[in-house]
Amino acid sequence: MRSLGESSEAWNSATERRLDAMAKDLQNLLHSNAKSEEACAEKFGSFAVTLSKFADEATNRGTIRTILTTLNFSQIKARQNEIPKAHQNTFEWIFNESLEGNLSKWLHPCSDGVFWITGKPGSGKSTLMKLLSGDQRTLLLAKSWVGPKPLVVASHFFWNAGKPLQKSQEGLLRTLLFQILVQCPEVIPEVCSERYANPLQDIEPWGVEELSRAFSRIQQIQELPCRVLMLVDGLDEYSGDVKELTTFLHAVAKSSEIRVCCASRAWPEFSKAFGSGTWKVQVHQLTKADIRSYIEDHLGQHDAFAKLHSKDESSTKAFMETIAEKAEGVLFWVFLVIKSILRGLDNLDDIGTLRRRLDELPSDLNAFFERMMDSIENVYKQEAHTAFLLLLCAKAPLPVDVLLALDQLDRRNKKGIPGLFDAGLFNEALAPYLNIPNFDAKSLADRTTNEGLQKQDQIVARCRDLIQLSRAVKTSRAYAGPHIGFIHRTVVDFLEERGALKRLESLLPHSPRLLLAAAYTLLLGSLQRIDEENSKVPNDPFEIILRIFYQIQEATTEEVAADGVLFCRLTRTIDKREMVLLRGGLSEREAEQLLSLCANLEAKLISGCEFLD
Incomplete structure (x- = not known):
């Protein structure tokens, strides 16, 4: 439904501008000094055509709005x-x-x-x-x-x-x-x-x-x-x-x-x-001045560097120029280098130590990323590698709340609850929509409110600058709240080129796609409470369900077979009119889209599951 609102908002803004333009045109016509009646009539005729088209649009507003909505995504x-x-x-x-x-x-x-x-x-x-x-x-x-x-x-x-x-x-x-x-x-x-x-x-x-x-x-x-x-x-x-x-x-x-x-x-x-x-x-041939400006602005704001600069201006200037020369026009390399230099300044490195730090940093981005991966502390590697893998599978920034949901799933498993996708999780997820007993939906909402900030800072720090924090645009259908994503496209290239997906997958007890689907399933049951606790723009259940289905669609039959029982239950339950409409939250078009998705995935799930109940 939000896409409809966004289309209407954009069209309303455009309509206001056109009305202003037509008002100015009319004013100019009324004050024009046309040399002949024929010229004057031609101008008024042209304006009448414009006005007629505008009136026709108003009459067919619903059709136009629907066309725009179907183009939007x-x-x-x-x-x-x-x-x-x-x-x-x-x-x-x-x-x-x-x-x-x-x-x-x-x-x-x-x-x-x-x-x-x-x-x-x-x-x-x-x-x-x-x-x-x-x-x-x-x-x-x-x-x-x-x-x-x-x-x-x-x-x-x-x-x-x-x-x-x-x-x-x-x-x-x-x-x-x-x-x-x-x-x-x-x-x-x-x-x-x-x-x-x-x-x-x-x-x-x-x-x-x-x-x-x-x-x-x-x-x-x-x-x-x-x-x-x-x-x-x-x-x-x-x-x-x-x-x-x-x-x-x-x-x-x-x-x-x-x-x-x-x-x-x-x-x-x-x-x-x-x-x-x-x-x-x-671009790389034209950004040297930009790079110098970036270096000076970021280092100049640090008190420790300002003190070094006041003591030995020529050395600090030469140091900044060395960074600019070594960059060879690659701004993202400078961004990574400055982060490292700032950490050194926090440690009160002198100019000689800063030079050695710079000399140790590779000028090649892939070598730089390899160094960053190797620098992740052993105690954090499992969590960092999981985050990289989930981001590669999601093909989009992930809500921090998904990571909290994964933590909750991990705790469930440690308590001895059998299976990644058990009936308890299933009931938690669908309780708000099906009026069945809700076992623990409040737990994730409470943790989202109380631990979200801590979690986002932890994951960014533990991934050594390879990911960054962002916030979803409030007007989109995307899940509201902080997200994590790769810091640059070159990081994705690096991980994919070195076969990181398969190597990291071997470190996880379950398929990353099924982990994501399970986390989103748990999140689905907590949406209402999360929105109430945080006073956010209401999150979209339809968007969450689409994300669940996307992960099922991308999973292999073997992956589904390992832990796919819940997905069979979930799709069969969603394939009901009352669930599809989510108590009035979806349009008929969205309902039909969801039903179609259910039908397409059911065969895959049935073939992947060893049994259905």
Whole structure:
């Protein structure tokens, strides 16, 4: 239901802007000095057409809102929100008009083609794209191209470690279409003509072919009511055919109404597609001043470094310059190094000790990560490795409450309760929805309130800076509250390339996917109490159930066979109308989606379980 609210909120904001624009247009018409009655009539006629379209939208508000809602999805901004903001006064060069291949010239009315941002892993490409998507200077640079029309900045950030919609063509098209159409709803009757003419079609999911057709219609509109700046980040994280993706971006960029800026690593296929063009920047070649600024700001704020600087300014300056030179344009490497240096300053290291500390740090990111993994204390390794493995399996940041739920499961097992998925856990999870006795739902809610802060600090400290703490966006369907996630995409690459998933799996007593599903199942039964205790935005049971089902779907038949009895019970129980509707919490569309998921998974569960009761 929240996706419906988000779509309505975005549309309402766009409607207010359009009403303001129409009011200004009308005022200008009333005060215009048209030289002839014919010219005056033409202007009023054009305004009447605009007003008529607006009235038609109001009449069909429900249909338009439904179309927008079906395009929206819970992770539509998740990756973008996870990317850190640019450090103060960094990446300013992108707005510099003297820069070769600069953004300002590319946004000139006479320019065309794709603007390609590339660079080394960890150089800050995604951070730069996030800056461009939200900085007012982007709008100012585009002013000469945009003219009197509004500018729609439509952005998509691919995420290979995320859910399917975060790395696929379907996710790209749905994200871009939603952002464009919510700002320019007057084109929906033309772009989504079949769904607009037949509202019953809205119950059908969007397919890639239909999405592609809708986007093509946007490209074919001769006079769009807006100009569109498309920002597509992480092309190297796309899961489909790269050639098709680059061809699509080039085709879109041919429209005079749309500009395309994309970012990726310098893979051969992207260099071939965009490297010969005029409009490109290599981020790692332009960030030396940014790196110096970051180093000076973070070290300069530490009292111990300030004292060292006052005693020997030349040595501290040389030390900071050594860091900047050794970075070779990789901002993320600097981020990790500064964390280590700050720990040394906390220990009152002198400048000589700081130099030795820096010399010991590898300049290669993978070697750096290996060192960080090795530095995890033995007593913490099981917990840290479990966190890494669960994050790799979840393909999304995990609520800290899930880790608390896993702790509770561990205590249950130590008390001798047989099986990971027993009847007690099952009853706890479903009691709030099925009116059956609730054995211990309050326990997790109490622990979430009392131990959440302690747990999040523990897990971040024990994982040696490889993960970070974040908070879910309150307007999304995501679980509210603090989350943990990998600190950078390069960490995911490192763990996957070294076969960490299989190696770490061997250290766990159960499949990590089943552990996750069990933790989410326990969390499901505590949602209401957690919300009441913490006064949070109400959490979404539907979202939690989808996460449970996702883990079941990803698990192998052998994994389900080991501990799958509860899943059989859970899906059979959810496959009831009263459970699906969750006491009015779900729309009919969501109910149908959940029923379909149940049907698809039941065969897998039955084949995996040795018996059903």
